[in-house]
Amino acid sequence: MTEDVDSSVRVMDIGQRMPMANNLQIRPLRAGRGAQVFSQARLPSRHGELQIVSFIDDAGRTLDDVAIVRGDVRGRAEVPTRLHSECLTGDVFGSYRCDCRDQLELALQRIARGEAGIILYLRQEGRGIGIAQKVRAYHLQERGLDTVEANLHMGFDDDLRDYSVAAAMLRALEVGSVVLHTNNLRKVAGLQQGGVDVVCREPLIAEVREQNRRYLATKRDKSGHLL
Numbered sequence: 001m002t003e004d005v006d007s008s009v010r011v012m013d014i015g016q017r018m019p020m021a022n023n024l025q026i027r028p029l030r031a032g033r034g035a036q037v038f039s040q041a042r043l044p045s046r047h048g049e050l051q052i053v054s055f056i057d058d059a060g061r062t063l064d065d066v067a068i069v070r071g072d073v074r075g076r077a078e079v080p081t082r083l084h085s086e087c088l089t090g091d092v093f094g095s096y097r098c099d100c101r102d103q104l105e106l107a108l109q110r111i112a113r114g115e116a117g118i119i120l121y122l123r124q125e126g127r128g129i130g131i132a133q134k135v136r137a138y139h140l141q142e143r144g145l146d147t148v149e150a151n152l153h154m155g156f157d158d159d160l161r162d163y164s165v166a167a168a169m170l171r172a173l174e175v176g177s178v179v180l181h182t183n184n185l186r187k188v189a190g191l192q193q194g195g196v197d198v199v200c201r202e203p204l205i206a207e208v209r210e211q212n213r214r215y216l217a218t219k220r221d222k223s224g225h226l227l
């Protein structure tokens with residue numbers, strides 16, 4: 001079952017909040033994709049008191065994707081939400097090749113400030129190609145290709161990510177609506193298509209460094225990120 005993208009987006013006049021464009025080509029939602037909460041536990045952290053929530057899919061299989069949740073999000077409107085695609089090199093090892101770690105930190109700081117918030121940690125390493133192929137992509141980038149060219153050279157699409165699982169996780173958490181922290185309109189469209197009410201988008205701009213300048217320029221120029 002597919003749902004039309006909601007074009008009746010409420011434009012909010014607060015700070016940097018942005019209305020959303022709905023002009024992207026959207027892939028159909030995978031039929032019947034659903035998730036249920038499997039388990040949850042407290043996660044006291046440097047960003048305050050959080051919860052970690054795990055999920056199972058329709059077939060009862062556990063998901064590797066998890067939600068980091070602050071406060072009570074059930075039925076709540078405009079929950080600050082981040083979809084974070086796994087980046088082992090950035091998230092764990094602090095690589096400067098990308099902006100992932102800075103964005104994750106920023107998102108955690110933002111949800112720590114408020115009463116409620118969600119970070120979905122999605123196991124979509126390397127925009128879906130996996131860590132082994134991402135290292136190969138980095139190798140090709142050292143030979144002159146950009147991020148997109150490297151993926152295409154290896155025979156992949158530039159971005160293999162699918163956000164239907166993220167939408168299913170948010171539905172399972174029973175959030176009323178979300179404010180999505182991203183520069184990537186595909187994430188907005190993916191959630192809307194999965195039946196999540198995305199009220200508006202907030203940009204999440206990380207520091208530009210010498211080592212990630214080309215990476216960020218490619219995101220802006222070739223991948224349609226609003227940077």
Ligand SMILES: Nc1nc2c(ncn2[C@@H]2O[C@H](COP(=O)(O)OP(=O)(O)OP(=O)(O)O)[C@@H](O)[C@H]2O)c(=O)[nH]1
Nearest residue numbers: 085086087098124125126127134137147182183184
């Ligand atoms: N294939 C590939 N993936 C990369 C590369 N650099 C980072 N990634 C992956 O890209 C993903 C991060 O996505 P981004 O495109 O940076 O940002 P985004 O999450 O789509 O958009 P925002 O929500 O605005 O941050 C992570 O899964 C990283 O592992 C690269 O050079 N090649």
Ligand SMILES: [Zn+2]
Nearest residue numbers: 087090098100
């Ligand atoms: Zn990264």
